[in-house]
Amino acid sequence: MRTTVAAFDVGGTHSRLRGGRAGEPEYGEWKVRTADFPSLGDLVTATLGAAGLRPESVVLAVAGRVPAHGNVQMTNLPHWPLFERDAFVAEHGIRLRVVNDMTATAHGMADLGPDEVRPLTRHDAASHADELLAVSVGSGVGSALLDGRGEVRTSESGHVTWQPVDAFEAGYLAFLRSGSGGSGGLAGVVTVEESIGGLRGFDRMYDYVCHATPPAPGLHAGVTEARRTGAAVAPLITAAALAGDPCAREAVRLFAALFGQYLRDMVLVCMPAGGAVTLTSGVLQAPGVAEFLCAETAFLDRFISPGACHHDLLAEVPVRLALDPLVGVRGAYRLATRDALGEGQAR
Template structure:
């Protein structure tokens, strides 16, 4: 029997699952660093299920980085991929590569109410696009658009690499500190797991504290325990995320709602709910009214990227069956 496989490959982890009857099955998470190539990781995944590589027919991978052309280099890990060689190696009938945040955005179409937490109240504007944004190994940003054929389209980009916006004198001072270290300060340089550590070091340097913490997990735990420096790190992180999110809502008109995804925020979800995120999201001067009432949810679903890769694969196969000559 020929199988369909979906993957969600980020900078750190590669998640794989079988896609069967519109559902993900047999999910496994592998460390990208443990494999020299995605082909080897997929071979290991199939072997762990007692399956041979030639049992695959269709494959969709959500990949960290801009997806175009014959050759693809993953962002934030060492993997590369040549479409033709990859397809031949796995004997695939169909290979679909999409940006990992395209997959993440499509995953929002399958959320249950129990898999999201309301952060900002409001009513989603019917027919309007939605924003999907999330700090993880990097900062992903995508726009989800409904169409008139009961399908979904995604505008993917590299929004995590926009310039970090400044909204206060304190932020300006920290930006100068960061600029001295990095030269060019992107949103992702702060709004990511490693960004928490970078922001902590910058605050310590600016205020002449001796750093005591070295990992995002330590910083989050210390902040929740009341450490004032770590608490400012989380507070500014949430404020900056609100500022970047608000800029994206204004740019793309995403009044269909905002989905906060990724592995960072759920570690301090209660703190995030009462943080300055909501105020900084709406603090846009004469356009502040535009953002009030835009609903924001924190997504707690376990595998939205895999679900979205399945949606993308299913839409592609349905389109091919409807237009077999294409």
Template sequence: MLLAGDVGGTKTILAQYEKTTDGLERVRERLFPSADYASLDEVVAEFLSDQSVPLEAACFGVAGPVFDGASRITNLPWLIEERSLTVTTGVQRVKLLNDLQAMSLGLLRLGPEEWLELNPNAEPATGNRAVLAAGTGLGEAILYWDGMNYHPIATEGGHSDFAPNDELEDGLLAYLRRQFGGHVSCERILSGAGIAQVYAYLREIGHEPESPALARALATSDDPAREISQHAQACQDPLARAALHRFARIYGAEAGNLALKSLARGGVLIGGGIAPKILNALVENHAFMEGFCAKGRFADFLRHIPVRVALNPNTALLGAADYAARCLL
């Protein structure tokens, strides 16, 4: 029996998997609001409180860098340690992975029906792959191809500098500097909170008039990004549509940056919670691919790289379970 976790700033998902001759079979799963708990150990203890079958290994994908078996969650005041979790779980084989490392392993297990290809000119090839996932924050990783197997490499690329590509984005950068000070990371835009920031900027400059219906919804909502996305896609709200279009273009531009830095001939894989919810915006007017390919002398190289969105939302959990199973070998 294996324990897998996907630990994020908004929610923590724990699941038990059984390793069988046919692969990994999920036995049970539970979602926990992360902010309601003081530590991951507290969450794990509650999840295992009625557990009778002993565990053999555990792995947790965590939203932050992992150093020497410990991690501080980027968007949560938790210190997570493998040493402490061995006591909580009662097993010696406990591993922490960066959440994008775990997600990368999970993405490798998906079937063809669990993907949407964004690049109509894609030419499949073997090689490194770039992985991006916008959600509560922006995660980035690289799947290094050694000629036989893929190896997930963690990064904190989501915290690198946002680079504007036209006058509108020049203004967006200046707007965000007023909000956050001198440094504006890609995550400030490519995240749930970032969608709301892009919308607020376009509203401020009068890019399109704000509809009274969306203004009312935003005034009372605890999730502005959800309201903006829904009004853009279901109600065809002009300002919301413009915000999602710009978000998609910037997302594509950052995906292109990572593809160049990792020389990702094997493709770009898009995970996370946001992309499956705004598929229309990613495809519409080719906004994502326009940003992706706008790389000057390397535009033609990028134009033929596969760019796929994962439709399965549980890839980080699946990847953590996959790594836990490897610990038994």
């Protein structure tokens, strides 16, 4: 029997599927390793087949820029072939909408209840904010704005640049350009995602910090093994930082400073009249990480930047952490349900 809807949140490391009948509370969920598949089309068809789903309406939320025609090249999987939306629809006879993963995340955040978020700043007036900025640090870095009408404006904000404000950060930028430590030199523009993202940024921050602060043997062994197997090093580094490892703490402090600067820029560009920020994704939702950023790093100081222009606005913007790790696929499923019920338009 054909199911009605299916939704994918396709990330650089893991992908999630949620499937069920539109308008009914029950659904199933599945998780796969993205790199186990040779293309986006293969991931979708194989995962649907393994789950026993034959949906009529599908939403693909992908970590990549989505043009109007829906053909997508995954940002962190450049070896994958271009996904051609119309050809996939013709082959499988489904209704398909392709959206940026941050579009789905913002729609998922619209459904979050008070018990599904944790305030990170001293005040939390987010429930009264007209606009919400959803910000994610997983394999990549991204943001999307949910406005007062419930419409989402996405971006490729992880690919903006950043500026160092002290000698340590200037050294990191020089390190990135030089390719020291085997990270590979970055010619031209050095982006936020390349510098602090979970897929490559944490590797680079770790290598940079190691020059001055050698890691403990256990952390070094764990990172070496993760690199050998292709696993992410970010969870190892954040866990070691919380456990007190000096090298890991320096790496996370560097991340926090640059992330705070990025968040400040996004709020000033997207919400000049104020609003609220909700953080999500693997790096930030790891137990204790968001609290560590706020209590023991320059994250909030760099976000507010006391003394800089508009610091008063930034000081009043609530910052919260989404507790649901599946907020992306949750939003994609919401869109798929709307499409199936005729409340949205596949594109």
